[in-house]
Amino acid sequence: MTKCGYVSVVGRPNAGKSSLLNWLVGEKIAMVSHKANATRKRANIIVMHNDDQIVFVDTPGLHETEKLLNQFMLDEALKAIGDCDLILFLAPVTDKLTHYENFLEKNKKNTKHILLLTKIDNVTNSEVLEKMREYRKYSDKFEEIIPVSIKKQTTPSDILKEVVKYLPEHPYLFDPEILTTEHLRDIFKEFIRESIFENISDEIPYETDVLINKVEEKKDIDVVKATIIVQKGSQKGMIIGKGATAIKRIGKDARIKIEKLTGRKCFLELFVSVKKGWTKNKQGLKDLGYDVTF
Structure with a gap:
């Protein structure tokens, strides 16, 4: 067994x-x-x-x-x-x-x-x-x-x-060929969040999240469209950066991570949206997938 x-x-x-x-x-x-x-x-x-x-x-x-x-x-x-x-x-x-x-x-x-x-x-x-x-x-x-x-x-x-x-004798819980039960879109979301943490300083990364709007597998390339959520209008400007330099840097870093995992080319398009105070209320958290039950 x-x-x-x-x-x-x-x-x-x-x-x-x-x-x-x-x-x-x-x-x-x-x-x-x-x-x-x-x-x-x-x-x-x-x-x-x-x-x-x-x-x-x-x-x-x-x-x-x-x-x-x-x-x-x-x-x-x-x-x-x-x-x-x-x-x-x-x-x-x-x-x-x-x-x-x-x-x-x-x-x-x-x-x-x-x-x-x-x-x-x-x-x-x-x-x-x-x-x-x-x-x-x-x-x-x-x-x-x-x-x-x-x-x-x-x-x-x-x-x-x-x-x-220290593990019990038990049949496999999952197909031994897979590495995670997470959906690819959830991994892509975390790669984009990681790139925000790496490229944006101070507290802003903690007040951001990511929504994956679309993942489309085409013949030669994956197309991923995602929205970065921030709490304040001023944060939107910092995520985008002067001449869109910051968001381009975030996108490039995340795209490289995605391509390394999938082994395929990726076209990653990022948008930024303001959702005021989303980290401070239960509905804002639930809208982004954090099911607050307490």
Whole structure:
């Protein structure tokens, strides 16, 4: 019998969850940004390890806030914690233990978890060992603690073989040929959002979202039309930029990401629309796919 199950990948904002998942699957699927709180919704990423199937769940970062959109993001992460077979908790090696202690409080079902000590490239081996000693007082809480370097020292198999140990025997949940249950249009949306985060500074990216208006597969090219949503008229001007330089830069970056994933040429056309205060009311959030239930 094969093993198969859901594994939620959680941690504070900017802990490296999406980067880890892209590395494990060997493709760029999850949105990555050096800015915190870029991931907004759960997404399934499917990885095969030998004959076993792991359904990783990418999640927004664990954090506390009063903003409606951020409350939705926290709720997404908490649902992922409660609905999985195993949790990977990412703990950057330079973090204090408070983030992990906060996670333990939120893990109401005491779901089994593996602690991944990430970003160890930035410190010495002795500092890694010292941090592992600090976590030892919680050794009855986690199954294993694994230092991780996705840049050089660790291989995906090092993590996958440990994950599989804790999954139930179960037939595959998804076709082993697919990498994600996300629709292409949702991945394209995240690529455009990522390009906004990379090219527009300060708080503006957090007050933007993207609607995919059309995806058309033609014989030799994919045609994608999308609208970038902003909260204020002044933000629209900044997204477009002087002489449309900013939106051209965003479009070029997103198009390259799309073409790399699909292996096909892409014509990407971007528009910008103002939806006043969309992040601050439930209807505005629901209109953009964030089903706020609290």
